[in-house]
Amino acid sequence: MNLSWMFGPSMEQRHLLYVYVLVWVVQGGYAAWVVWQWFRTKQEPRP
């Protein structure tokens, strides 16, 4: 699978890359934040 066409200086190539990376970063980042908060929120054992 030759993906070298994706990388290059033209605006088309740059923006295409930005879009895909942006989506992964934002979605992944949000999910990671939620999961991190989940582990931080301790569940108190009820007496």
Add this chain to the structure above:
Amino acid sequence: MNYARHVWNHLKKDVRLEWRSRDSVNGMLFFSLLVVVVFSLAFDPTAAMSREIAGGVLWVVLLFAATTALNQSWTRELKNRVLEAQRMSPAPASALFVGKALANFLFVTIVELALAPMFILFYNLHALGQARLLWIVMPLGTWALVCNGTFFAALGLRTRNREMLLPLILFPVSIPALLGMMQATTAILTGEFEPNLWIRLLIAYNVAFTAACVLLFETVLNAE
């Protein structure tokens, strides 16, 4: 006591309180004047151009001026724990809202009446369209701002960053109304297109949101 009586009492109370200090109205007036001057420096319009922009400038000025006064209108309910008393009274909560909204409407209208000559002077305005329609557009636009503004000011009453929260919530919700008022006013001033669509939009907007505010105010008052 019927509903209208309650509303009248609340209205009287707010007007009386405002009359004693005249804080809100004076503050709004002076603020508006300053903003008008700053806009003139920003644009320095010719007579033709000023007709194009005056509509927009007018409502921006009123929006900012009203926002500064709206928060204040509720803080006077916080003093001496008046709000708790309001909550406990058997009078319908929405009467408090309507009374206060009408009072705010009155104050902003006073500012508008003072502002109109200023606009005409500073921008050398005379309306090319049907100037009579302004008597409909101004109240409709003012009510749209004041009704939602009073509601959201109450919403943010016990929040930390009250002054910042009001514009943050009010502006996005008011965008259709703002578009309507600005377009209608520009249409009347320039005479280039018909304001009817925008007037209808304003009416529809006012009906929808006044209903929503009146119905949901009790929930907001008893939010805890």
Add this chain to the structure above:
Amino acid sequence: MERSRILGSLAFAWLLLTLAMIVFATRLGLVMAPPDALQGNVGRIFYYHVPHSMLSLVWPYLNLAASIGFLYWRRRDPLKALSADALAIASAEVTLVYATICLTTGMLWGRVQWGIWWTWDARLTSMLLLWLLYVSYMMLRKFSSTGQTQTLAAVLSIFAAIDVPIVYKSIDWWRTQHPSPVFFSKDPDAGVDKSMMPAFVANIIAWAMWGILLIAIRYALERRRQALEQDAALKAIEDSLEFTR
């Protein structure tokens, strides 16, 4: 507990399925689908941008339903109300994530395709407004004093739901009067060629599954926080009681 174990494995299975779907859909869009006839490869932005835009209009309705549910159950069944509120905030945050992606990817695409970052037409303005409304929703939740937060946010959610369609229509009328400088075709799907369909559908499914996953984990996090709050409140009450066992 049995129930949480079952839910846990279900969530994990969903996670794996979703990730597989995303990888599959991305590959379809990025590699397998043919480059766009007019735009070339940059048209592949379509496969990420449009599903996110469509989905960002779905989650707000979940938020609205949850908010109404909260207001309805507030006095009648507080436990249900709490769940409803957790769902409300979960769907609100996910809306914000999807709307942000829609706006940013749209701008990046627009810059390439039309030479402009932005224009004030009905669709873009309404999307920006949706974004602004949900930012204000999050700010309201952050700044209001606890005890009121949920109710106030629910009310704001209702206002937002009334507002967005009105904004769309009003900007539409405005633009009919003063046409925007660039011609925008009314329907992005008007140009969906058969060869684009597999990638398009795959991406919609993948990102919808991902959205459901996000809402589910955010909901779980909120429930955990709520339980913690309840426990803390209960403990405070118990401590304030003077009786000893």
